Amino acid sequence: MNKSTFVLMVVTFWLLMAAVALADRLAISSSIANIRSGPGTSHEILWKVEKYHPILVERKSGDWYGFTDYEGDKGWVHKSLVKDIPTVITIKEKCNVRSGPGTGHPVIFSVGSGIPFKIIGKKGNWRQVLHADGDKGWIHNSLLW
Helix, strand or coil: CCHHHHHHHHHHHHHHHHHHHHCEEEEECCCEEEEECCCCCCCCEEEEEECCCEEEEEEEECCEEEEECCCCCEEEEEHHHEECCCEEEECCCCEEEECCCCCCCCEEEEECCCCEEEEEEEECCEEEEECCCCCEEEEEHHHEC
8 A cells, every 4th residue: 555545544534533523412302392494493393303302413503403313314403402311212113111121021111113212221232211201111222223
């Protein structure tokens, strides 16, 4: 490998790392948040999300965060509705929530795709989660984003 190729590879690596570092994973902290088409209340409301919905902030405009969610959908949310909270969202059509971290524990309830939770504990590949309505339990990491 010649010196020019090596330098190009190093620069490319650092640019990719910088792009990843700019994306902050945050979560909705209010009970409901309007997701808008642009940075400001004059922009159309595209959809609404509930508390603990995780987002990947990619850009900022004043007090507004432009983000991508777990489905790749893009929108804008006011920064006052977002905090740095460890959260996940279910990505499978049926996710069993168990009383403990493992398949040997009973299922206490099941949820579909798109249900956000706050992470309150971890054990191996299992996450102890809390929903905004107070329900809690354990979900395997493979079912989450």
